[in-house]
Amino acid sequence: MKTYNISNKLTDLRFSNLLQFSKSMNGSFLMVKRNTLGPKGTSLIQKLAPFLIKRERTSHWPGTVLLTGQQCEVIQYRLTNEAIEILKNEFKDIFELIGPEYPEDLCFLRSTGEAWFVSISHERDYYVILTEEEKDNFESLVGKGCLELQVS
Numbered sequence: 001m002k003t004y005n006i007s008n009k010l011t012d013l014r015f016s017n018l019l020q021f022s023k024s025m026n027g028s029f030l031m032v033k034r035n036t037l038g039p040k041g042t043s044l045i046q047k048l049a050p051f052l053i054k055r056e057r058t059s060h061w062p063g064t065v066l067l068t069g070q071q072c073e074v075i076q077y078r079l080t081n082e083a084i085e086i087l088k089n090e091f092k093d094i095f096e097l098i099g100p101e102y103p104e105d106l107c108f109l110r111s112t113g114e115a116w117f118v119s120i121s122h123e124r125d126y127y128v129i130l131t132e133e134e135k136d137n138f139e140s141l142v143g144k145g146c147l148e149l150q151v152s
Contacts, residue, residue, distance in 0.1 A: 003129050004147035015094055017142045019084045022117065024137065027110045028053055029083070031103035032061060033073040038101035040090075045103065047086050051077040062107045062115035063125075075103065095124055 022029070037045065053076040059066040061074045077083055091097060097119075098104045104121035116134070119126040127150060130138060139146060 001129050001131050003127055003150040004135065005127050005150050007146055007148045014142050015092065016088055018117070019088055021138055021141045022079060022108045023081070023084065025108060025110055025116055027108060027116070028076055028079050029106065029108045030061065030074055030076040031097065032105040033075060033103045034099045036100065037103065041102040044086070044090055045075070048077050048083060051080055051083045053078055061105065063118040063120045064105060079108070094119055094126065095121060097121055
């Protein structure tokens, strides 16, 4: 597997396509609640409640490690068609998912629990970790040439 930066902003269409692609990965997703959420974020959490897998207070999650001893609540959900529809209807752009109004750092996980899509909302950054075949499938759905190999 290789890590790729997503070179183009995930517009409405591409965010919708990302959500469609996520279904093919047969996994789950998580979001991070850093502090008290606003009314829209609270409503989102309530809508997603039927899909809850677990809530955990931690200082790390894919793409982030807090160094100050702080902890946030990481909330993991089953990735179902209904959950995808909720996300599609709530957001047109992945970076609308940012605190304090909403939970942030949307991340999609494989069935093994490994992250394949990571976003770091406050840095407006996201990347994917894919096999070559997954990369081809991702680009065919989200946009040809939208991935750039990340150089370490």
